[in-house]
Amino acid sequence: xxxxxxxxxxxxEGRRQEVIDEILAGVTSVPGAHLLDVQSDGDHxxxxxxxxxxxxxxxxxxxxSARIAAGLIDMNQQRGEHPRMGATDVIPFIxxxxxxxxxxxxxxxxxxxxxxxxxxxxxxxxxxxASRPERVNLPDVRRGEYEGxxxxxxxxxxxxxxxxxxxxxxxxxxxxxxxxxxxxxxIYLNSDTVEIAKKIAKTVRHSSGGLRxxxxxxxxxxxxxxxxxxxxxxxxxxxxxxxxxxxxxxARYGVLISHSELVGLIPQQALLDAATWYLQLDGFKPxxxxxxxxxx
Amino acid sequence: xxxxxxxxxxxxEGRRQEVIDEILAGVTSVPGAHLLDVQSDGDHxxxxxxxxxxxxxxxxxxxxSARIAAGLIDMNQQRGEHPRMGATDVIPFIxxxxxxxxxxxxxxxxxxxxxxxxxxxxxxxxxxxASRPERVNLPDVRRGEYEGxxxxxxxxxxxxxxxxxxxxxxxxxxxxxxxxxxxxxxIYLNSDTVEIAKKIAKTVRHSSGGLRxxxxxxxxxxxxxxxxxxxxxxxxxxxxxxxxxxxxxxARYGVLISHSELVGLIPQQALLDAATWYLQLDGFKPxxxxxxxxxx
Numbered sequence: 199x200x201x202x203x204x205x206x207x208x209x210x211e212g213r214r215q216e217v218i219d220e221i222l223a224g225v226t227s228v229p230g231a232h233l234l235d236v237q238s239d240g241d242h243x244x245x246x247x248x249x250x251x252x253x254x255x256x257x258x259x260x261x262x263s264a265r266i267a268a269g270l271i272d273m274n275q276q277r278g279e280h281p282r283m284g285a286t287d288v289i290p291f292i293x294x295x296x297x298x299x300x301x302x303x304x305x306x307x308x309x310x311x312x313x314x315x316x317x318x319x320x321x322x323x324x325x326x327x328a329s330r331p332e333r334v335n336l337p338d339v340r341r342g343e344y345e346g347x348x349x350x351x352x353x354x355x356x357x358x359x360x361x362x363x364x365x366x367x368x369x370x371x372x373x374x375x376x377x378x379x380x381x382x383x384x385i386y387l388n389s390d391t392v393e394i395a396k397k398i399a400k401t402v403r404h405s406s407g408g409l410r411x412x413x414x415x416x417x418x419x420x421x422x423x424x425x426x427x428x429x430x431x432x433x434x435x436x437x438x439x440x441x442x443x444x445x446x447x448x449a450r451y452g453v454l455i456s457h458s459e460l461v462g463l464i465p466q467q468a469l470l471d472a473a474t475w476y477l478q479l480d481g482f483k484p485x486x487x488x489x490x491x492x493x494x
Numbered sequence: 495x496x497x498x499x500x501x502x503x504x505x506x507e508g509r510r511q512e513v514i515d516e517i518l519a520g521v522t523s524v525p526g527a528h529l530l531d532v533q534s535d536g537d538h539x540x541x542x543x544x545x546x547x548x549x550x551x552x553x554x555x556x557x558x559s560a561r562i563a564a565g566l567i568d569m570n571q572q573r574g575e576h577p578r579m580g581a582t583d584v585i586p587f588i589x590x591x592x593x594x595x596x597x598x599x600x601x602x603x604x605x606x607x608x609x610x611x612x613x614x615x616x617x618x619x620x621x622x623x624a625s626r627p628e629r630v631n632l633p634d635v636r637r638g639e640y641e642g643x644x645x646x647x648x649x650x651x652x653x654x655x656x657x658x659x660x661x662x663x664x665x666x667x668x669x670x671x672x673x674x675x676x677x678x679x680x681i682y683l684n685s686d687t688v689e690i691a692k693k694i695a696k697t698v699r700h701s702s703g704g705l706r707x708x709x710x711x712x713x714x715x716x717x718x719x720x721x722x723x724x725x726x727x728x729x730x731x732x733x734x735x736x737x738x739x740x741x742x743x744x745a746r747y748g749v750l751i752s753h754s755e756l757v758g759l760i761p762q763q764a765l766l767d768a769a770t771w772y773l774q775l776d777g778f779k780p781x782x783x784x785x786x787x788x789x790x
Contacts (some may be wrong), residue, residue, distance in 0.1 A: 202785065
């Protein structure tokens with residue numbers, strides 16, 4: 199089965215379109231790297247790029263775009279509302295299909311080494327690729343931003359990068375890591391009582407005692423109560439478990455699910471997991487899906 | 495989204511491996527045609543070949559394999575248990591993804607015209623591509639087999655082919671048509687009482703008043719009651735409708751579904767339909783599946 203990795207690098211340029219275009223060319227120039235989305239924000243002065251492909255293609259596309267960004271963005275000049283520490287600020291690798299989280303952490307280490315050795319950029323491993331517990335969360339890694347890291351790296355051992363030199367150049371530093379795919383998923387109730395959505399959100403979300411990989415809040419959308427959620431690891435907290443817990447909790451308040459919606463993309467596996475659970479297809483194998491037999 | 499058509503030609507040769515290999519080479523020689531399965535039966539003296547690909551690739555692969563079969567199989571000599579009327583006996587086109595039944599019927603007409611004009615083979619359109627109601631069912635088209643058609647074609651207007659000459663050569667005649675994908679799906683009950691499975695099968699199958707595109711029977715498998723089904727058009731009688739009707743009917747006898755199983759392949763769409771129904775994803779679009787964004 200075709201291996202697919204998603205990569206969502208954030209670049210510290212959201213204003214100069216010609217610079218953004220050159221960075222994107224670094225992605226599209228790599229065979230097998232498919233550009234899916236580009237979001238630029240002038241106030242944040244930041245561009246979020248989403249592309250997918252096989253592990254090697256994604257690794258190469260990430261390196262090429264970071265190489266171009268390092269040559270075109272001077273962090274001594276760069277200003278914007280969004281916290282940042284490097285021309286290429288952060289590069290996460292995300293397993294989509296046929297690859298594990300460990301595979302993506304390994305990709306992060308390989309990319310980090312190249313950025314350090316070939317581009318002389320200090321690299322901090324974060325997320326599932328972090329080498330220290332205090333570097334799992336990106337905001338902790340980025341604390342102080344470019345200027346703060348520039349002034350303390352080399353003197354403060356806590357600032358020692360995983361790869362690259364003990365000094366910051368004009369390209370700054372880059373966080374490279376691995377994380378799970380994020381699914382944005384909303385459930386609408388046949389009710390205009392937002393309090394019920396808030397109670398359900400409180401039950402299902404991790405922060406208040408609910409499911410481990412669920413963030414949730416209750417809101418009112420066009421007069422309809424909605425449980426708005428981020429599923430941060432569908433392989434460990436599946437979509438159908440979330441939906442059935444919301445359904446049960448809603449029934450306790452005399453309310454039903456009217457419909458749900460996906461915001462953005464979802465890996466095929468998340469829907470296959472739901473289909474096989476509801477249909478009780480215990481022995482199901484992904485290669486029983488005809489399209490998965492077509493290979494590359 | 496990538497267009498996928500399945501083609502399952504039946505050839506009247508199940509004994510001479512060198513002949514079968516040449517016919518298969520006619521399929522694999524076409525770029526974009528993916529060979530999925532080959533089933534040969536010596537007693538039937540018949541080989542069933544399954545391949546998939548884009549419409550044009552599948553059309554060309556079907557023509558090339560039929561051209562080779564016509565040159566290597568002499569229907570005046572061919573004998574076997576399975577009814578047959580041609581070297582290439584029947585060629586169905588099956589919509590899998592991004593193509594309609596009408597698209598497949600059009601493919602059948604285009605192939606039929608080529609077989610008639612270029613190979614001088616009489617072609618009868620059948621199934622969803624049939625030009626006459628009495629030719630929808632293959633057994634009606636094939637009645638009398640090769641010898642019967644050879645002796646009556648030209649004299650009996652009911653035998654006039656849709657394409658090709660009013661006489662049979664050594665390659666015989668070929669039925670070309672379009673049909674829906676067939677899903678073989680079994681549901682196991684937490685019961686050893688086969689009578690319950692038989693009652694449920696009677697309720698859900700079309701022949702006794704049930705769902706239109708369901709064939710079903712109740713059997714005992716390793717001491718467990720099973721409802722064994724063929725779903726002959728999942729786009730019109732969806733998998734989840736079948737499962738939930740079986741579940742409701744089983745409950746009436748105090749029985750639950752223990753698990754289910756797919757025999758062979760299933761188009762991704764059939765599982766996406768089930769997932770989106772159970773998850774109530776009303777506005778879901780197939781291009782929200784990340785893999786579907788990878789194009790070709």
